[in-house]
Amino acid sequence: MTILYLNGQYCPLEKATISVLDRGFLFGDGVYEVIPVYQRQCYQLLPHLERLANSLKEIDCKNPYTVTQWTTIIDNVIAQNEQDNQTIYCQVSRGIEANRLHTYQSTTKASVMVMSQPLPTIPVQQHQQGIKAITLTDTRWQRCDIKAISLLANCLLKQKAYNAGATEALLIRDGKVTEGAASNVYVVLNDVIYTAPANQFILAGITRQVLLTIAAQKKWPVKLQAIEKAQLLQAQEIWISSSTKEILPVTVLDNKPVGEGKPGPIWRQFYQAYQQQKSITGSVKDGR
Structure with a gap:
């Protein structure tokens, strides 16, 4: 009960x-x-x-x-x-x-x-094979930085992804990637991690902040910069993150392979580092 x-x-x-x-x-x-x-x-x-x-x-x-x-x-x-x-x-x-x-x-x-x-269990195959995603126009309101309960636009976008056999929708506003319908998005180009800056068009995810901290610890190059939709075709890797999904690799986007079509080595490094971070700082007493 x-x-x-x-x-x-x-x-x-x-x-x-x-x-x-x-x-x-x-x-x-x-x-x-x-x-x-x-x-x-x-x-x-x-x-x-x-x-x-x-x-x-x-x-x-x-x-x-x-x-x-x-x-x-x-x-x-x-x-x-x-x-x-x-x-x-x-x-x-x-x-x-x-x-x-x-x-x-x-x-x-x-x-x-x-x-x-x-807590939802993440299917093993999503880590082994990655997930499918599609791109959709970002139809949400202008204050996506507020975690509001009025999620109709997100639900409709997520449903379109589900109907297309995808796990997530990557949202495009003015030709650039903002975030997912229920996640933050990361694009790896030339070994540099790109993610949209924290502004009114994205929700600054808690998992996103953990990943940015990990990147700083690793001295991994990160650019807080929205990626053009056209650049997605050149991506080595694409990831999504959220509190319940943690960090997942996108290996198929709009029915085309991302990079080599399998989870990439940079994602693996960050996934492992995230699991280690959970074990170090995951307790309530440490989190306070």
Whole structure:
């Protein structure tokens, strides 16, 4: 049985309810975070909570809890669910108001949910063979740096990739790669790693930051620069990353092989370094 936290109470998932007047339900007015848990320990907890706080600030919504309070709630949810490896989903909506109006009251009390789900297992063949991706026009809004719960555009893009037999869609805005429908994107050209700069058109991923730190430690050349769509055809390697996917190689893009059509040696180095980083800094006490 899944136990979650909802507005001050811990309860079974089947008994959790919200008001139909909640602005998250009516408008998608809220933000969220997804935090991986390995062996009952959050990975990169503080960076996730910092990004949640920033998203709340950007939508003019007061953070309902301190870092200590968030940590206690998350720890309790982890403890009350069975799996050792979990995905913690934190959602804050602006809350419930008396009427459905586009404008909102600054005094409205936020609605908060913290839910656990089993951490998805990454299929072995995705590491051995890589994944397929397609390119699509980036149809999302202008504030992709906010981790908002209004994900309709992302869902439609992801579904198009799924319908095409692909795992991810690489998004193109003004002729350049921004990110994936649910991931950050990296392109290797002449042994240099390119990834789009952190601006309003991408979500600055926590895994992305870990990979940039690893690159700095390795003194590996990185350029925070968006790649032209045409340059994808010349890529040695393409990767995607997210908190639940970790780092995956794209070996087929738009039905054409990427590089040699198999996971590349640079990806392997970074994948191994990421696993080592998890074992060093993955504990909750280290992450705080």
